[in-house]
Structure formats: C-alpha cells, structure tokens
Amino acid sequence: MNKNSDPMMLQDLVAVITELQTLLNGLPDQAARDPALPEQADGRGLLVQWQKLFGSQPSPDAPAGEPAEPGLADSLHRQLSRLRRFHHQAAHQQQQGGEQLLQAARELQASPYAPPQLPALVHDLETPGNFFYYLWPLLECYQQAIGLCSTQQEQDQRELCQRLLQLIDELDYGGEVGREIGEIQQQLLQHNDPETLPPLCLRLIELVIQGSRTERQHSTRFLARLNEGLEGMQDQFSCSVNEGRALVCDRQVHDADLAGELNAIGAHLAGHEQTRLTREIELRMNGIQRILSRHEQLQQREAALLTRLQTLETRVCELKQQASDYRRRLTSQNEKLLIDSLTQVYNRTALNERLKTEFQRWQKSPQPLCITLLDIDHFKQINDKFGHLAGDKALRLIARTLRQSVKASDFVARFGGEEFVVLMLNVDPQLLHRPLEQLCRKIAAIPFRFKQERVTITVSMGATLLRHGDTITSALERADQALYRAKNAGRNQLVIL
Numbered sequence: 207m208n209k210n211s212d213p214m215m216l217q218d219l220v221a222v223i224t225e226l227q228t229l230l231n232g233l234p235d236q237a238a239r240d241p242a243l244p245e246q247a248d249g250r251g252l253l254v255q256w257q258k259l260f261g262s263q264p265s266p267d268a269p270a271g272e273p274a275e276p277g278l279a280d281s282l283h284r285q286l287s288r289l290r291r292f293h294h295q296a297a298h299q300q301q302q303g304g305e306q307l308l309q310a311a312r313e314l315q316a317s318p319y320a321p322p323q324l325p326a327l328v329h330d331l332e333t334p335g336n337f338f339y340y341l342w343p344l345l346e347c348y349q350q351a352i353g354l355c356s357t358q359q360e361q362d363q364r365e366l367c368q369r370l371l372q373l374i375d376e377l378d379y380g381g382e383v384g385r386e387i388g389e390i391q392q393q394l395l396q397h398n399d400p401e402t403l404p405p406l407c408l409r410l411i412e413l414v415i416q417g418s419r420t421e422r423q424h425s426t427r428f429l430a431r432l433n434e435g436l437e438g439m440q441d442q443f444s445c446s447v448n449e450g451r452a453l454v455c456d457r458q459v460h461d462a463d464l465a466g467e468l469n470a471i472g473a474h475l476a477g478h479e480q481t482r483l484t485r486e487i488e489l490r491m492n493g494i495q496r497i498l499s500r501h502e503q504l505q506q507r508e509a510a511l512l513t514r515l516q517t518l519e520t521r522v523c524e525l526k527q528q529a530s531d532y533r534r535r536l537t538s539q540n541e542k543l544l545i546d547s548l549t550q551v552y553n554r555t556a557l558n559e560r561l562k563t564e565f566q567r568w569q570k571s572p573q574p575l576c577i578t579l580l581d582i583d584h585f586k587q588i589n590d591k592f593g594h595l596a597g598d599k600a601l602r603l604i605a606r607t608l609r610q611s612v613k614a615s616d617f618v619a620r621f622g623g624e625e626f627v628v629l630m631l632n633v634d635p636q637l638l639h640r641p642l643e644q645l646c647r648k649i650a651a652i653p654f655r656f657k658q659e660r661v662t663i664t665v666s667m668g669a670t671l672l673r674h675g676d677t678i679t680s681a682l683e684r685a686d687q688a689l690y691r692a693k694n695a696g697r698n699q700l701v702i703l
C-alpha cells in the first residue's frame with residue numbers, strides 16, 4: 207500500500223466536500239444578492255436558486271432551460287466529478303490497504319500468543335469496509351437530493367429519506383461521529399424540507415470518512431502494537447533457536463573428538479612398548495582434558511540458553527496475564543456501564559442499544575417483537591409510608607422477579623424511577639397476554655414485609671407488538687399509551703395496544 211498517498215487522498219476528498227459545502231452555504235447569499243430574485247424572507251431563496259440552477263423554473267431574465275448562474279452550476283458539477291474521481295482512487299487504495307491489514311491480522315491470529323481481541327478485529331476487517339461500502343450510495347443520494355430541490359416530488363423525497371435512514375441504520379460509529387449521525391437520523395425521521403437534504407447528505411459523507419478514518423487508525427495502531435510485541439518475541443525465539451542449533455553442532459563435533467581420542471588410546475594400548483605407550487596415553491589424556499574444558503563451556507552456554515528461554519516463558523505468561531486482566535477489566539467496565547446499579551437489570555443505555563439492534567433485526571426479518579412498559583402502582587405511597595430504603599428494596603425484588611420470570615432471550619431493563627421495560631422476542635401474538643399476565647400475578651404475589659406489615663405491591667403494564675411502519679419511538683409511545691390506559695382502568699392489569 208502506498209502509505210503516503212492514501213491519507214492525502216482522504217484529505218483531498220474532505221477538501222472537495224468542504225468546497226461543496228461552502229458552495230451550498232453560499233447559495234442563499236447569492237440568491238439574496240441576485241436582483242432578479244425578490245427577497246425571500248421565509249428562507250426559500252435556496253430553493254429558488256436551485257430551481258434557477260437546474261433549469262426547471264427559469265428566471266424571467268434567463269433564456270428558457272439555461273441555468274441562470276452557469277459559473278456556480280459548472281463549479282458544482284466540476285466538484286462532483288472531482289469527488290467521484292477521488293472516490294474511485296481512494297476506494298481502490300483503501301481496498302488494497304484493507305486487504306493487507308486483514309492478511310496481517312490473519313497471520314498474527316495464528317500465533318499462540320495472539321490476544322483474545324484479535325478474532326473480533328479480524329471479523330471487523332472482514333466485513334465490508336464502511337468507507338467504500340457507504341460512500342458511493344451516499345454520493346448518489348446527494349445527487350438525487352440536489353435534483354429533488356427543483357422537482358418538489360414528495361414521494362421521491364420520502365423514498366430518499368428512507369434510503370438514507372437505511373444506510374444510517376447500517377452505520378455503526380461510536381463517539382462524536384455516532385452522535386452526530388444519530389442527530390441526522392432524527393432530522394430525517396422528521397421528513398425534511400428538500401432544501402436540507404443535500405447538506406445533510408454531505409455531512410453524512412464527511413462523517414463516514416471521519417469515522418472510517420478513526421476506526422482504521424485504531425485498528426492500525428492496535429495491530430502495530432501487537433506486531434511489535436510479537437516481533438520482539440520472535441527475535442528472541444529465533445536467537446534461542448540458532449543458539450540451540452549451534453550447540454547441537456558443537457556437541458556433535460565434541461562427541462566425535464572424544465570418541466577419536468578414546469579410539470586412539472585403545473589402538474596404542476594394543477601391541478606397543480611400555481614407554482611409548484605411557485607417552486601416548488599422556489598425550490591423549492591432555493587431549494581429553496581440553497575436550498572436557500570445552501564441554502564445560504558448552505554446559506555454561508546451555509545453562510545461559512535455558513535461563514533466556516525461562517525468562518521468555520515468564521514474559522509470555524505475563525503478557526497473557528495482562529491481556530486477560532485487560533479483557534476482564536474491559537468486560538466488567540462495559541457491564542457496569544450497561545447495568546442499573548440499584549436493581550442489577552439493564553439500564554436505559556443498554557435498553558436503547560438493544561432496542562436499536564432488535565429493531566434493525568425486526569426490519570430485516572419481522573418476527574413478532576413485543577415491548578412492554580411496567581410501572582409500579584402507588585409507589586410513592588410505599589416510599590412515603592415505609593421510607594426510601596423500603597422502596598429501593600421493592601425495586602430490587604421486582605427487578606429480580608422480572609429477570610427470573612422471562613426467557614433467557616428476553617430483555618429486562620429499568621426504564622427509570624419505578625418503571626421497567628421488557629422486550630420479548632418471537633412471541634406468539636395470540637398468546638402474548640399469557641406470560642405478561644403471569645408476570646403481573648407473580649409480582650403481586652411477592653411477599654413484601656415492611657415494618658412488620660405484609661404489603662402487596664402491584665404493577666400496571668402496557669404492551670405492544672411492533673407494526674409495519676413503526677419506529678422505535680412510535681412503538682414506545684404506543685406502549686406508554688397502553689400503560690396509561692392500564693393505570694386509568696384501575697391499575698394491577700395489562701393493556702395490549
């Protein structure tokens with residue numbers, strides 16, 4: 207991969223997008239300055255300008271069908287073709303870079319010391335890279351959005367919003383980028399004025415580039431660190447293996463020398479005079495002495511090698527320990543962030559994440575998905591009569607009962623205060639009331655005892671199944687409406703809407 211040109215390409219791409227953005231932002235000013243246009247106090251100047259540019263409603267001064275501001279229109283078209291060119295080049299280089307990164311990660315995965323996070327990283331790298339996967343459709347949406355500014359086709363606008371929402375659903379960026387994408391999602395859900403669509407598309411393109419770049423930086427840094435560690439270990443191992451091989455060769459020579467000396471002694475002892483024999487023996491004994499001292503050196507080298515291998519082994523164990531500590535810490539931090547500390551069921555953050563995942567799953571394959579809101583009845587009276595600690599205890603016990611009563615695949619979260627949410631997956635719509643009414647009964651049967659008094663606590667429930675055309679918000683609102691009806695109908699009951 208050409209390491210230098212890739213970031214340059216991204217910078218260029220961002221620069222082009224920024225230019226486009228500036229052009230877009232400049233449109234209302236130009237419209238305001240244009241003497242041919244009446245002043246647009248209602249902010250519709252941009253739309254009129256678009257119409258002028260793309261010829262659907264020519265201004266009285268311009269010849270029919272010709273853009274009134276060819277400079278601006280040309281400039282936009284030029285920027286778009288530059289953008290398209292950059293996209294192709296960047297996508298190509300990104301793909302090459304991605305493949306190399308994936309290859310490196312797969313090779314490292316084969317190492318017995320590869321940290322446990324590596325398979326997840328490899329999986330991430332194997333899924334279509336967000337950058338080139340989403341950029342082109344977004345660019346198409348952008349072009350479509352520009353066209354829609356002049357045509358005012360409501361149906362097309364709705365479809366474009368829907369397409370953008372689908373693309374957003376597939377994006378999975380965290381941090382600031384994720385937050386801003388979420389805001390754009392909300393704006394799109396509110397069915398935008400067509401004029402706002404082009405800048406929204408451009409911002410999405412910028413965010414996708416920014417998010418992909420950050421993700422790539424993370425994974426590259428992670429792999430580089432991993433590589434460094436493994437390379438260090440590999441060097442030491444190679445050194446040790448070479449030393450081991452040299453030792454084996456030296457020993458073979460040494461053994462052959464020793465055998466030669468002993469053979470020579472044997473040969474001289476057989477059939478030689480006493481004096482010559484003694485001299486020969488002395489000579490050979492000196493030879494054996496030399497061999498023995500070399501033998502001792504070899505033993506010292508072997509001992510040093512052993513120590514080095516032991517140090518290496520200890521280091522590997524330490525690394526493994528560190529990796530598993532790190533993973534444990536991460537897991538427990540993640541869990542803490544998602545668990546409500548009082549009731550030990552999932553919190554609102556976890557609920558939002560889960561709702562999003564389940565909703566996406568449901569959109570792809572609409573298996574019945576039930577959202578139930580539960581609210582403890584007259585909970586204020588429990589607090590007022592028995593104190594907040596008693597109230598807390600009641601919340602904990604009810605949460606435990608909920609957790610223990612639903613299926614493992616279902617999901618229980620504290621929605622806030624004395625309200626809980628249960629998500630049930632793949633339920634039978636006809637039999638939905640059964641498990642929910644059973645939940646109601648189980649909670650009412652919890653044997654609470656505060657200040658020696660036996661207390662019955664009940665809950666009201668509002669449930670709903672996701673329907674065609676629903677958003678998470680609309681489904682939650684319906685469940686809330688059902689809960690409201692359950693409360694109004696006398697509490698301790700279930701209403702399904």
Ligand SMILES: Nc1nc2c(ncn2[C@@H]2O[C@H](COP(=O)(O)OP(=O)(O)OP(=O)(O)O)[C@@H](O)[C@H]2O)c(=O)[nH]1
Pocket residue numbers: 548581582583584585586587589593594595596597598601622623624693697
């Ligand atoms: N002990 C305790 N009380 C809480 C907690 N969170 C909310 N509450 C209390 O829950 C009570 C909710 O009261 P309301 O909203 O008036 O509702 P309610 O008394 O349950 O009446 P209905 O919902 O109409 O049946 C308030 O007294 C809150 O202080 C908590 O974490 N611990």
